[in-house]
Amino acid sequence: MGNWLGHVGSGFFFLIWASWWVLQLSFNTLRNKYERDGRAGVPSRPLRLCRRIPLEGIIICLCTAFGFIAENMYPYTRWKMFDEEGNFIEANVWQHCTIWVAFWIFGLVKILAACCCVNLKPWIPVFRTFSFFIQSIVFLNHLKDRDVLNTKLHVLLLIAILLCVLFSGMEIWMKKDKFLPFMRMWATFVNGTWLIQVGCALYPIRTGRFQWKPDDQSVKFFTMIFAWHCIGNVISVVMLYLIVAIAMKFTFGHKRGYSQLEIGEDSDNEQRSDTMYLERLQGGNRSQNNWSDNSL
CATH class of the missing domain: 1.20.5 (Single alpha-helices involved in coiled-coils or other helix-helix interfaces)
Known part of the structure:
Protein backbone atom coordinates (compact mmCIF):
# COMPACT_ATOMS: atom_id res chain seq x y z
CA MET A 1 0.00 0.00 0.00
CA GLY A 2 3.00 2.30 0.09
CA ASN A 3 2.29 3.66 -3.39
CA TRP A 4 -0.58 4.74 -5.62
CA LEU A 5 -1.23 1.26 -7.00
CA GLY A 6 -1.23 -0.29 -3.53
CA HIS A 7 -3.83 2.14 -2.19
CA VAL A 8 -6.05 1.86 -5.27
CA GLY A 9 -5.81 -1.94 -5.41
CA SER A 10 -6.63 -2.27 -1.70
CA GLY A 11 -9.53 0.16 -2.11
CA PHE A 12 -11.02 -1.86 -4.95
CA PHE A 13 -10.70 -5.00 -2.83
CA PHE A 14 -13.00 -3.47 -0.19
CA LEU A 15 -15.34 -2.06 -2.86
CA ILE A 16 -15.78 -5.47 -4.49
CA TRP A 17 -16.25 -7.08 -1.09
CA ALA A 18 -18.88 -4.54 0.02
CA SER A 19 -20.70 -4.78 -3.33
CA TRP A 20 -20.86 -8.56 -2.99
CA TRP A 21 -22.31 -8.19 0.51
CA VAL A 22 -24.99 -5.74 -0.60
CA LEU A 23 -26.05 -7.83 -3.60
CA GLN A 24 -26.09 -11.04 -1.56
CA LEU A 25 -28.01 -9.61 1.40
CA SER A 26 -30.48 -7.78 -0.86
CA PHE A 27 -31.17 -10.96 -2.84
CA ASN A 28 -31.64 -13.11 0.26
CA THR A 29 -33.86 -10.54 1.98
CA LEU A 30 -36.12 -10.03 -1.03
CA ARG A 31 -36.22 -13.74 -1.89
CA ASN A 32 -37.43 -14.57 1.63
CA LYS A 33 -40.18 -11.98 1.17
CA TYR A 34 -41.25 -13.50 -2.14
CA GLU A 35 -41.17 -16.99 -0.64
CA ARG A 36 -43.55 -15.91 2.10
CA ASP A 37 -45.86 -14.51 -0.58
CA GLY A 38 -45.62 -17.72 -2.61
CA ARG A 39 -43.95 -16.03 -5.57
CA ALA A 40 -40.43 -17.46 -5.45
CA GLY A 41 -39.69 -20.12 -8.03
CA VAL A 42 -37.07 -22.84 -8.05
CA PRO A 43 -33.52 -21.36 -8.19
CA SER A 44 -31.65 -21.92 -11.43
CA ARG A 45 -28.83 -24.44 -11.63
CA PRO A 46 -26.02 -21.80 -11.73
CA LEU A 47 -27.52 -20.13 -8.66
CA ARG A 48 -27.73 -23.43 -6.77
CA LEU A 49 -24.11 -24.12 -7.72
CA CYS A 50 -23.00 -20.70 -6.46
CA ARG A 51 -24.70 -21.40 -3.15
CA ARG A 52 -22.71 -24.59 -2.69
CA ILE A 53 -19.33 -23.06 -3.54
CA PRO A 54 -17.88 -20.62 -0.93
CA LEU A 55 -17.15 -17.96 -3.54
CA GLU A 56 -16.69 -15.15 -1.04
CA GLY A 57 -14.07 -17.03 0.96
CA ILE A 58 -12.21 -18.14 -2.18
CA ILE A 59 -12.14 -14.61 -3.61
CA ILE A 60 -10.94 -13.15 -0.30
CA CYS A 61 -8.13 -15.72 0.00
CA LEU A 62 -7.00 -15.14 -3.59
CA CYS A 63 -7.08 -11.34 -3.34
CA THR A 64 -5.29 -11.21 -0.01
CA ALA A 65 -2.62 -13.70 -1.16
CA PHE A 66 -2.07 -11.56 -4.26
CA GLY A 67 -1.83 -8.44 -2.06
CA PHE A 68 0.70 -10.11 0.24
CA ILE A 69 2.91 -11.13 -2.69
CA ALA A 70 2.56 -7.73 -4.41
CA GLU A 71 3.65 -5.91 -1.25
CA ASN A 72 6.94 -7.80 -1.33
CA MET A 73 7.43 -7.77 -5.10
CA TYR A 74 6.42 -4.28 -6.28
CA PRO A 75 8.26 -2.12 -7.24
CA TYR A 76 11.20 -4.36 -6.25
CA THR A 77 11.73 -7.61 -4.32
CA ARG A 78 11.93 -7.14 -0.54
CA TRP A 79 11.12 -10.34 1.29
CA LYS A 80 13.52 -9.70 4.17
CA MET A 81 12.20 -8.56 7.53
CA PHE A 82 15.63 -8.01 9.13
CA ASP A 83 18.93 -6.86 7.70
CA GLU A 84 22.38 -8.37 8.34
CA GLU A 85 22.68 -6.46 11.62
CA GLY A 86 19.33 -7.66 12.93
CA ASN A 87 17.47 -4.38 12.42
CA PHE A 88 13.81 -4.44 11.46
CA ILE A 89 13.44 -3.16 7.90
CA GLU A 90 10.58 -2.47 5.49
CA ALA A 91 8.22 -1.71 8.37
CA ASN A 92 5.37 -0.39 6.21
CA VAL A 93 5.54 -3.40 3.91
CA TRP A 94 5.26 -5.93 6.70
CA GLN A 95 2.54 -3.96 8.45
CA HIS A 96 0.51 -4.06 5.27
CA CYS A 97 1.23 -7.77 4.92
CA THR A 98 -0.16 -8.25 8.43
CA ILE A 99 -3.46 -6.77 7.26
CA TRP A 100 -3.56 -9.13 4.28
CA VAL A 101 -2.86 -12.12 6.55
CA ALA A 102 -5.72 -11.16 8.88
CA PHE A 103 -8.22 -10.99 6.02
CA TRP A 104 -6.80 -14.19 4.51
CA ILE A 105 -7.57 -15.97 7.78
CA PHE A 106 -11.13 -14.66 7.60
CA GLY A 107 -11.47 -15.98 4.04
CA LEU A 108 -10.15 -19.37 5.15
CA VAL A 109 -12.72 -19.49 7.97
CA LYS A 110 -15.47 -18.76 5.43
CA ILE A 111 -14.30 -21.66 3.25
CA LEU A 112 -14.01 -24.12 6.13
CA ALA A 113 -17.42 -23.12 7.53
CA ALA A 114 -19.04 -23.76 4.15
CA CYS A 115 -17.24 -27.03 3.34
CA CYS A 116 -16.37 -29.14 6.34
CA CYS A 117 -16.60 -27.25 9.65
CA VAL A 118 -20.20 -26.16 10.09
CA ASN A 119 -19.49 -25.29 13.73
CA LEU A 120 -17.37 -22.35 12.52
CA LYS A 121 -20.38 -20.46 11.12
CA PRO A 122 -21.12 -18.58 14.37
CA TRP A 123 -17.47 -17.48 14.39
CA ILE A 124 -17.58 -15.84 10.95
CA PRO A 125 -18.59 -12.36 12.26
CA VAL A 126 -15.97 -12.70 14.99
CA PHE A 127 -13.13 -13.27 12.50
CA ARG A 128 -14.52 -10.56 10.23
CA THR A 129 -14.42 -8.09 13.13
CA PHE A 130 -10.95 -9.33 14.04
CA SER A 131 -9.73 -8.57 10.49
CA PHE A 132 -10.99 -4.99 10.62
CA PHE A 133 -9.51 -4.64 14.11
CA ILE A 134 -6.06 -5.65 12.84
CA GLN A 135 -6.40 -3.12 10.03
CA SER A 136 -7.24 -0.39 12.54
CA ILE A 137 -4.20 -1.24 14.70
CA VAL A 138 -1.84 -1.04 11.72
CA PHE A 139 -3.24 2.25 10.41
CA LEU A 140 -3.12 3.74 13.90
CA ASN A 141 0.66 3.54 13.56
CA HIS A 142 0.46 5.49 10.27
CA LEU A 143 -0.38 8.65 12.21
CA LYS A 144 3.18 9.15 13.48
CA ASP A 145 5.94 11.24 11.90
CA ARG A 146 3.82 12.55 9.02
CA ASP A 147 2.83 16.01 7.86
CA VAL A 148 -0.53 17.49 8.81
CA LEU A 149 -2.29 16.50 5.57
CA ASN A 150 -0.95 12.94 5.55
CA THR A 151 -1.95 12.52 9.19
CA LYS A 152 -5.45 13.89 8.57
CA LEU A 153 -6.02 11.56 5.62
CA HIS A 154 -5.07 8.55 7.73
CA VAL A 155 -7.17 9.76 10.68
CA LEU A 156 -10.22 9.84 8.42
CA LEU A 157 -9.32 6.40 7.08
CA LEU A 158 -9.00 5.15 10.65
CA ILE A 159 -12.51 6.48 11.38
CA ALA A 160 -13.91 4.45 8.48
CA ILE A 161 -12.09 1.32 9.68
CA LEU A 162 -13.29 1.78 13.27
CA LEU A 163 -16.86 2.07 11.97
CA CYS A 164 -16.34 -1.29 10.26
CA VAL A 165 -15.11 -2.72 13.56
CA LEU A 166 -18.07 -1.23 15.43
CA PHE A 167 -20.85 -2.39 13.13
CA SER A 168 -19.30 -5.81 12.49
CA GLY A 169 -18.76 -6.31 16.23
CA MET A 170 -22.34 -5.32 17.05
CA GLU A 171 -23.57 -8.01 14.65
CA ILE A 172 -22.00 -10.66 16.89
CA TRP A 173 -24.56 -9.95 19.63
CA MET A 174 -27.37 -8.39 17.58
CA LYS A 175 -27.77 -11.05 14.89
CA LYS A 176 -31.42 -10.33 14.15
CA ASP A 177 -30.95 -6.62 13.54
CA LYS A 178 -31.80 -5.80 9.91
CA PHE A 179 -29.94 -2.49 9.67
CA LEU A 180 -26.51 -3.37 11.08
CA PRO A 181 -25.40 -5.41 8.03
CA PHE A 182 -26.21 -2.52 5.70
CA MET A 183 -24.34 -0.10 8.00
CA ARG A 184 -21.33 -2.42 7.96
CA MET A 185 -21.46 -2.56 4.17
CA TRP A 186 -21.68 1.23 4.00
CA ALA A 187 -18.63 1.56 6.28
CA THR A 188 -16.74 -0.94 4.11
CA PHE A 189 -17.60 1.12 1.04
CA VAL A 190 -16.20 4.21 2.77
CA ASN A 191 -13.11 2.20 3.73
CA GLY A 192 -12.54 1.30 0.08
CA THR A 193 -13.31 4.63 -1.58
CA TRP A 194 -11.27 6.57 0.96
CA LEU A 195 -8.26 4.29 0.46
CA ILE A 196 -8.41 5.17 -3.24
CA GLN A 197 -8.75 8.86 -2.34
CA VAL A 198 -5.71 8.70 -0.05
CA GLY A 199 -3.64 7.12 -2.81
CA CYS A 200 -4.67 9.81 -5.29
CA ALA A 201 -3.96 12.58 -2.75
CA LEU A 202 -0.55 11.35 -1.59
CA TYR A 203 0.67 10.16 -4.99
CA PRO A 204 -0.86 12.72 -7.40
CA ILE A 205 1.75 12.09 -10.12
CA ARG A 206 -0.21 9.01 -11.14
CA THR A 207 -3.42 11.02 -11.49
CA GLY A 208 -1.81 13.99 -13.27
CA ARG A 209 -2.62 16.51 -10.49
CA PHE A 210 -0.44 18.92 -8.57
CA GLN A 211 1.06 18.09 -5.20
CA TRP A 212 -1.27 19.00 -2.35
CA LYS A 213 0.22 21.43 0.17
CA PRO A 214 0.21 20.19 3.78
CA ASP A 215 -1.71 23.19 5.16
CA ASP A 216 -5.04 23.90 6.84
CA GLN A 217 -6.83 24.59 3.55
CA SER A 218 -5.94 21.15 2.22
CA VAL A 219 -7.03 19.57 5.50
CA LYS A 220 -10.40 21.34 5.36
CA PHE A 221 -10.85 20.37 1.73
CA PHE A 222 -10.25 16.65 2.31
CA THR A 223 -12.42 16.66 5.42
CA MET A 224 -15.24 17.90 3.19
CA ILE A 225 -14.38 15.26 0.58
CA PHE A 226 -14.59 12.57 3.28
CA ALA A 227 -18.11 13.75 4.10
CA TRP A 228 -18.96 13.49 0.39
CA HIS A 229 -17.61 9.92 0.39
CA CYS A 230 -19.91 9.07 3.31
CA ILE A 231 -22.94 10.53 1.52
CA GLY A 232 -22.04 9.01 -1.85
CA ASN A 233 -21.62 5.54 -0.41
CA VAL A 234 -25.05 5.69 1.21
CA ILE A 235 -26.40 6.33 -2.28
CA SER A 236 -24.29 3.43 -3.62
CA VAL A 237 -25.79 0.97 -1.13
CA VAL A 238 -29.33 2.18 -1.86
CA MET A 239 -28.78 1.99 -5.63
CA LEU A 240 -27.45 -1.57 -5.46
CA TYR A 241 -30.43 -2.60 -3.34
CA LEU A 242 -32.84 -1.01 -5.80
CA ILE A 243 -31.16 -2.74 -8.75
CA VAL A 244 -31.62 -6.11 -7.07
CA ALA A 245 -35.20 -5.23 -6.09
CA ILE A 246 -36.15 -4.23 -9.64
CA ALA A 247 -34.51 -7.31 -11.14
CA MET A 248 -36.30 -9.61 -8.70
CA LYS A 249 -39.61 -7.85 -9.25
CA PHE A 250 -39.46 -8.76 -12.93
CA THR A 251 -38.42 -12.31 -12.01
CA PHE A 252 -40.75 -13.08 -9.08
CA GLY A 253 -43.24 -10.24 -9.38
CA HIS A 254 -46.28 -12.34 -10.33
CA LYS A 255 -47.92 -15.01 -8.23
CA ARG A 256 -47.76 -18.50 -9.64
CA GLY A 257 -51.00 -20.47 -9.57
CA TYR A 258 -54.02 -21.64 -11.54
CA SER A 259 -56.68 -19.38 -12.96
CA GLN A 260 -59.84 -19.27 -10.86
Missing part, protein backbone atom coordinates in the same frame (compact mmCIF):
# COMPACT_ATOMS: atom_id res chain seq x y z
CA LEU A 261 -61.96 -19.10 -14.02
CA GLU A 262 -60.50 -22.30 -15.40
CA ILE A 263 -60.93 -24.10 -12.12
CA GLY A 264 -64.59 -23.01 -11.95
CA GLU A 265 -65.36 -24.20 -15.47
CA ASP A 266 -63.72 -27.58 -14.86
CA SER A 267 -65.65 -28.00 -11.64
CA ASP A 268 -68.98 -27.17 -13.33
CA ASN A 269 -68.29 -29.65 -16.15
CA GLU A 270 -67.41 -32.37 -13.68
CA GLN A 271 -70.57 -31.60 -11.68
CA ARG A 272 -72.77 -31.80 -14.78
CA SER A 273 -71.20 -35.14 -15.79
CA ASP A 274 -71.75 -36.59 -12.34
CA THR A 275 -75.39 -35.39 -12.32
CA MET A 276 -76.12 -36.87 -15.78
CA TYR A 277 -74.55 -40.18 -14.75
CA LEU A 278 -76.68 -40.36 -11.61
CA GLU A 279 -79.83 -39.54 -13.57
CA ARG A 280 -79.11 -42.31 -16.08
CA LEU A 281 -78.38 -44.73 -13.27
CA GLN A 282 -81.61 -43.89 -11.48
CA GLY A 283 -83.60 -44.15 -14.75
CA GLY A 284 -82.15 -47.59 -15.40
CA ASN A 285 -83.07 -48.77 -11.91
CA ARG A 286 -86.67 -47.55 -12.31
CA SER A 287 -87.13 -49.35 -15.64
CA GLN A 288 -85.67 -52.52 -14.15
CA ASN A 289 -88.08 -52.34 -11.23
CA ASN A 290 -91.03 -51.79 -13.60
CA TRP A 291 -90.05 -54.80 -15.66
CA SER A 292 -89.81 -56.93 -12.51
CA ASP A 293 -93.28 -55.81 -11.32
CA ASN A 294 -94.86 -56.53 -14.69
CA SER A 295 -93.30 -59.98 -14.89
CA LEU A 296 -94.78 -60.80 -11.54
Whole structure:
Protein backbone atom coordinates (compact mmCIF):
# COMPACT_ATOMS: atom_id res chain seq x y z
CA MET A 1 0.00 0.00 0.00
CA GLY A 2 3.00 2.30 0.09
CA ASN A 3 2.29 3.66 -3.39
CA TRP A 4 -0.58 4.74 -5.62
CA LEU A 5 -1.23 1.26 -7.00
CA GLY A 6 -1.23 -0.29 -3.53
CA HIS A 7 -3.83 2.14 -2.19
CA VAL A 8 -6.05 1.86 -5.27
CA GLY A 9 -5.81 -1.94 -5.41
CA SER A 10 -6.63 -2.27 -1.70
CA GLY A 11 -9.53 0.16 -2.11
CA PHE A 12 -11.02 -1.86 -4.95
CA PHE A 13 -10.70 -5.00 -2.83
CA PHE A 14 -13.00 -3.47 -0.19
CA LEU A 15 -15.34 -2.06 -2.86
CA ILE A 16 -15.78 -5.47 -4.49
CA TRP A 17 -16.25 -7.08 -1.09
CA ALA A 18 -18.88 -4.54 0.02
CA SER A 19 -20.70 -4.78 -3.33
CA TRP A 20 -20.86 -8.56 -2.99
CA TRP A 21 -22.31 -8.19 0.51
CA VAL A 22 -24.99 -5.74 -0.60
CA LEU A 23 -26.05 -7.83 -3.60
CA GLN A 24 -26.09 -11.04 -1.56
CA LEU A 25 -28.01 -9.61 1.40
CA SER A 26 -30.48 -7.78 -0.86
CA PHE A 27 -31.17 -10.96 -2.84
CA ASN A 28 -31.64 -13.11 0.26
CA THR A 29 -33.86 -10.54 1.98
CA LEU A 30 -36.12 -10.03 -1.03
CA ARG A 31 -36.22 -13.74 -1.89
CA ASN A 32 -37.43 -14.57 1.63
CA LYS A 33 -40.18 -11.98 1.17
CA TYR A 34 -41.25 -13.50 -2.14
CA GLU A 35 -41.17 -16.99 -0.64
CA ARG A 36 -43.55 -15.91 2.10
CA ASP A 37 -45.86 -14.51 -0.58
CA GLY A 38 -45.62 -17.72 -2.61
CA ARG A 39 -43.95 -16.03 -5.57
CA ALA A 40 -40.43 -17.46 -5.45
CA GLY A 41 -39.69 -20.12 -8.03
CA VAL A 42 -37.07 -22.84 -8.05
CA PRO A 43 -33.52 -21.36 -8.19
CA SER A 44 -31.65 -21.92 -11.43
CA ARG A 45 -28.83 -24.44 -11.63
CA PRO A 46 -26.02 -21.80 -11.73
CA LEU A 47 -27.52 -20.13 -8.66
CA ARG A 48 -27.73 -23.43 -6.77
CA LEU A 49 -24.11 -24.12 -7.72
CA CYS A 50 -23.00 -20.70 -6.46
CA ARG A 51 -24.70 -21.40 -3.15
CA ARG A 52 -22.71 -24.59 -2.69
CA ILE A 53 -19.33 -23.06 -3.54
CA PRO A 54 -17.88 -20.62 -0.93
CA LEU A 55 -17.15 -17.96 -3.54
CA GLU A 56 -16.69 -15.15 -1.04
CA GLY A 57 -14.07 -17.03 0.96
CA ILE A 58 -12.21 -18.14 -2.18
CA ILE A 59 -12.14 -14.61 -3.61
CA ILE A 60 -10.94 -13.15 -0.30
CA CYS A 61 -8.13 -15.72 0.00
CA LEU A 62 -7.00 -15.14 -3.59
CA CYS A 63 -7.08 -11.34 -3.34
CA THR A 64 -5.29 -11.21 -0.01
CA ALA A 65 -2.62 -13.70 -1.16
CA PHE A 66 -2.07 -11.56 -4.26
CA GLY A 67 -1.83 -8.44 -2.06
CA PHE A 68 0.70 -10.11 0.24
CA ILE A 69 2.91 -11.13 -2.69
CA ALA A 70 2.56 -7.73 -4.41
CA GLU A 71 3.65 -5.91 -1.25
CA ASN A 72 6.94 -7.80 -1.33
CA MET A 73 7.43 -7.77 -5.10
CA TYR A 74 6.42 -4.28 -6.28
CA PRO A 75 8.26 -2.12 -7.24
CA TYR A 76 11.20 -4.36 -6.25
CA THR A 77 11.73 -7.61 -4.32
CA ARG A 78 11.93 -7.14 -0.54
CA TRP A 79 11.12 -10.34 1.29
CA LYS A 80 13.52 -9.70 4.17
CA MET A 81 12.20 -8.56 7.53
CA PHE A 82 15.63 -8.01 9.13
CA ASP A 83 18.93 -6.86 7.70
CA GLU A 84 22.38 -8.37 8.34
CA GLU A 85 22.68 -6.46 11.62
CA GLY A 86 19.33 -7.66 12.93
CA ASN A 87 17.47 -4.38 12.42
CA PHE A 88 13.81 -4.44 11.46
CA ILE A 89 13.44 -3.16 7.90
CA GLU A 90 10.58 -2.47 5.49
CA ALA A 91 8.22 -1.71 8.37
CA ASN A 92 5.37 -0.39 6.21
CA VAL A 93 5.54 -3.40 3.91
CA TRP A 94 5.26 -5.93 6.70
CA GLN A 95 2.54 -3.96 8.45
CA HIS A 96 0.51 -4.06 5.27
CA CYS A 97 1.23 -7.77 4.92
CA THR A 98 -0.16 -8.25 8.43
CA ILE A 99 -3.46 -6.77 7.26
CA TRP A 100 -3.56 -9.13 4.28
CA VAL A 101 -2.86 -12.12 6.55
CA ALA A 102 -5.72 -11.16 8.88
CA PHE A 103 -8.22 -10.99 6.02
CA TRP A 104 -6.80 -14.19 4.51
CA ILE A 105 -7.57 -15.97 7.78
CA PHE A 106 -11.13 -14.66 7.60
CA GLY A 107 -11.47 -15.98 4.04
CA LEU A 108 -10.15 -19.37 5.15
CA VAL A 109 -12.72 -19.49 7.97
CA LYS A 110 -15.47 -18.76 5.43
CA ILE A 111 -14.30 -21.66 3.25
CA LEU A 112 -14.01 -24.12 6.13
CA ALA A 113 -17.42 -23.12 7.53
CA ALA A 114 -19.04 -23.76 4.15
CA CYS A 115 -17.24 -27.03 3.34
CA CYS A 116 -16.37 -29.14 6.34
CA CYS A 117 -16.60 -27.25 9.65
CA VAL A 118 -20.20 -26.16 10.09
CA ASN A 119 -19.49 -25.29 13.73
CA LEU A 120 -17.37 -22.35 12.52
CA LYS A 121 -20.38 -20.46 11.12
CA PRO A 122 -21.12 -18.58 14.37
CA TRP A 123 -17.47 -17.48 14.39
CA ILE A 124 -17.58 -15.84 10.95
CA PRO A 125 -18.59 -12.36 12.26
CA VAL A 126 -15.97 -12.70 14.99
CA PHE A 127 -13.13 -13.27 12.50
CA ARG A 128 -14.52 -10.56 10.23
CA THR A 129 -14.42 -8.09 13.13
CA PHE A 130 -10.95 -9.33 14.04
CA SER A 131 -9.73 -8.57 10.49
CA PHE A 132 -10.99 -4.99 10.62
CA PHE A 133 -9.51 -4.64 14.11
CA ILE A 134 -6.06 -5.65 12.84
CA GLN A 135 -6.40 -3.12 10.03
CA SER A 136 -7.24 -0.39 12.54
CA ILE A 137 -4.20 -1.24 14.70
CA VAL A 138 -1.84 -1.04 11.72
CA PHE A 139 -3.24 2.25 10.41
CA LEU A 140 -3.12 3.74 13.90
CA ASN A 141 0.66 3.54 13.56
CA HIS A 142 0.46 5.49 10.27
CA LEU A 143 -0.38 8.65 12.21
CA LYS A 144 3.18 9.15 13.48
CA ASP A 145 5.94 11.24 11.90
CA ARG A 146 3.82 12.55 9.02
CA ASP A 147 2.83 16.01 7.86
CA VAL A 148 -0.53 17.49 8.81
CA LEU A 149 -2.29 16.50 5.57
CA ASN A 150 -0.95 12.94 5.55
CA THR A 151 -1.95 12.52 9.19
CA LYS A 152 -5.45 13.89 8.57
CA LEU A 153 -6.02 11.56 5.62
CA HIS A 154 -5.07 8.55 7.73
CA VAL A 155 -7.17 9.76 10.68
CA LEU A 156 -10.22 9.84 8.42
CA LEU A 157 -9.32 6.40 7.08
CA LEU A 158 -9.00 5.15 10.65
CA ILE A 159 -12.51 6.48 11.38
CA ALA A 160 -13.91 4.45 8.48
CA ILE A 161 -12.09 1.32 9.68
CA LEU A 162 -13.29 1.78 13.27
CA LEU A 163 -16.86 2.07 11.97
CA CYS A 164 -16.34 -1.29 10.26
CA VAL A 165 -15.11 -2.72 13.56
CA LEU A 166 -18.07 -1.23 15.43
CA PHE A 167 -20.85 -2.39 13.13
CA SER A 168 -19.30 -5.81 12.49
CA GLY A 169 -18.76 -6.31 16.23
CA MET A 170 -22.34 -5.32 17.05
CA GLU A 171 -23.57 -8.01 14.65
CA ILE A 172 -22.00 -10.66 16.89
CA TRP A 173 -24.56 -9.95 19.63
CA MET A 174 -27.37 -8.39 17.58
CA LYS A 175 -27.77 -11.05 14.89
CA LYS A 176 -31.42 -10.33 14.15
CA ASP A 177 -30.95 -6.62 13.54
CA LYS A 178 -31.80 -5.80 9.91
CA PHE A 179 -29.94 -2.49 9.67
CA LEU A 180 -26.51 -3.37 11.08
CA PRO A 181 -25.40 -5.41 8.03
CA PHE A 182 -26.21 -2.52 5.70
CA MET A 183 -24.34 -0.10 8.00
CA ARG A 184 -21.33 -2.42 7.96
CA MET A 185 -21.46 -2.56 4.17
CA TRP A 186 -21.68 1.23 4.00
CA ALA A 187 -18.63 1.56 6.28
CA THR A 188 -16.74 -0.94 4.11
CA PHE A 189 -17.60 1.12 1.04
CA VAL A 190 -16.20 4.21 2.77
CA ASN A 191 -13.11 2.20 3.73
CA GLY A 192 -12.54 1.30 0.08
CA THR A 193 -13.31 4.63 -1.58
CA TRP A 194 -11.27 6.57 0.96
CA LEU A 195 -8.26 4.29 0.46
CA ILE A 196 -8.41 5.17 -3.24
CA GLN A 197 -8.75 8.86 -2.34
CA VAL A 198 -5.71 8.70 -0.05
CA GLY A 199 -3.64 7.12 -2.81
CA CYS A 200 -4.67 9.81 -5.29
CA ALA A 201 -3.96 12.58 -2.75
CA LEU A 202 -0.55 11.35 -1.59
CA TYR A 203 0.67 10.16 -4.99
CA PRO A 204 -0.86 12.72 -7.40
CA ILE A 205 1.75 12.09 -10.12
CA ARG A 206 -0.21 9.01 -11.14
CA THR A 207 -3.42 11.02 -11.49
CA GLY A 208 -1.81 13.99 -13.27
CA ARG A 209 -2.62 16.51 -10.49
CA PHE A 210 -0.44 18.92 -8.57
CA GLN A 211 1.06 18.09 -5.20
CA TRP A 212 -1.27 19.00 -2.35
CA LYS A 213 0.22 21.43 0.17
CA PRO A 214 0.21 20.19 3.78
CA ASP A 215 -1.71 23.19 5.16
CA ASP A 216 -5.04 23.90 6.84
CA GLN A 217 -6.83 24.59 3.55
CA SER A 218 -5.94 21.15 2.22
CA VAL A 219 -7.03 19.57 5.50
CA LYS A 220 -10.40 21.34 5.36
CA PHE A 221 -10.85 20.37 1.73
CA PHE A 222 -10.25 16.65 2.31
CA THR A 223 -12.42 16.66 5.42
CA MET A 224 -15.24 17.90 3.19
CA ILE A 225 -14.38 15.26 0.58
CA PHE A 226 -14.59 12.57 3.28
CA ALA A 227 -18.11 13.75 4.10
CA TRP A 228 -18.96 13.49 0.39
CA HIS A 229 -17.61 9.92 0.39
CA CYS A 230 -19.91 9.07 3.31
CA ILE A 231 -22.94 10.53 1.52
CA GLY A 232 -22.04 9.01 -1.85
CA ASN A 233 -21.62 5.54 -0.41
CA VAL A 234 -25.05 5.69 1.21
CA ILE A 235 -26.40 6.33 -2.28
CA SER A 236 -24.29 3.43 -3.62
CA VAL A 237 -25.79 0.97 -1.13
CA VAL A 238 -29.33 2.18 -1.86
CA MET A 239 -28.78 1.99 -5.63
CA LEU A 240 -27.45 -1.57 -5.46
CA TYR A 241 -30.43 -2.60 -3.34
CA LEU A 242 -32.84 -1.01 -5.80
CA ILE A 243 -31.16 -2.74 -8.75
CA VAL A 244 -31.62 -6.11 -7.07
CA ALA A 245 -35.20 -5.23 -6.09
CA ILE A 246 -36.15 -4.23 -9.64
CA ALA A 247 -34.51 -7.31 -11.14
CA MET A 248 -36.30 -9.61 -8.70
CA LYS A 249 -39.61 -7.85 -9.25
CA PHE A 250 -39.46 -8.76 -12.93
CA THR A 251 -38.42 -12.31 -12.01
CA PHE A 252 -40.75 -13.08 -9.08
CA GLY A 253 -43.24 -10.24 -9.38
CA HIS A 254 -46.28 -12.34 -10.33
CA LYS A 255 -47.92 -15.01 -8.23
CA ARG A 256 -47.76 -18.50 -9.64
CA GLY A 257 -51.00 -20.47 -9.57
CA TYR A 258 -54.02 -21.64 -11.54
CA SER A 259 -56.68 -19.38 -12.96
CA GLN A 260 -59.84 -19.27 -10.86
CA LEU A 261 -61.96 -19.10 -14.02
CA GLU A 262 -60.50 -22.30 -15.40
CA ILE A 263 -60.93 -24.10 -12.12
CA GLY A 264 -64.59 -23.01 -11.95
CA GLU A 265 -65.36 -24.20 -15.47
CA ASP A 266 -63.72 -27.58 -14.86
CA SER A 267 -65.65 -28.00 -11.64
CA ASP A 268 -68.98 -27.17 -13.33
CA ASN A 269 -68.29 -29.65 -16.15
CA GLU A 270 -67.41 -32.37 -13.68
CA GLN A 271 -70.57 -31.60 -11.68
CA ARG A 272 -72.77 -31.80 -14.78
CA SER A 273 -71.20 -35.14 -15.79
CA ASP A 274 -71.75 -36.59 -12.34
CA THR A 275 -75.39 -35.39 -12.32
CA MET A 276 -76.12 -36.87 -15.78
CA TYR A 277 -74.55 -40.18 -14.75
CA LEU A 278 -76.68 -40.36 -11.61
CA GLU A 279 -79.83 -39.54 -13.57
CA ARG A 280 -79.11 -42.31 -16.08
CA LEU A 281 -78.38 -44.73 -13.27
CA GLN A 282 -81.61 -43.89 -11.48
CA GLY A 283 -83.60 -44.15 -14.75
CA GLY A 284 -82.15 -47.59 -15.40
CA ASN A 285 -83.07 -48.77 -11.91
CA ARG A 286 -86.67 -47.55 -12.31
CA SER A 287 -87.13 -49.35 -15.64
CA GLN A 288 -85.67 -52.52 -14.15
CA ASN A 289 -88.08 -52.34 -11.23
CA ASN A 290 -91.03 -51.79 -13.60
CA TRP A 291 -90.05 -54.80 -15.66
CA SER A 292 -89.81 -56.93 -12.51
CA ASP A 293 -93.28 -55.81 -11.32
CA ASN A 294 -94.86 -56.53 -14.69
CA SER A 295 -93.30 -59.98 -14.89
CA LEU A 296 -94.78 -60.80 -11.54
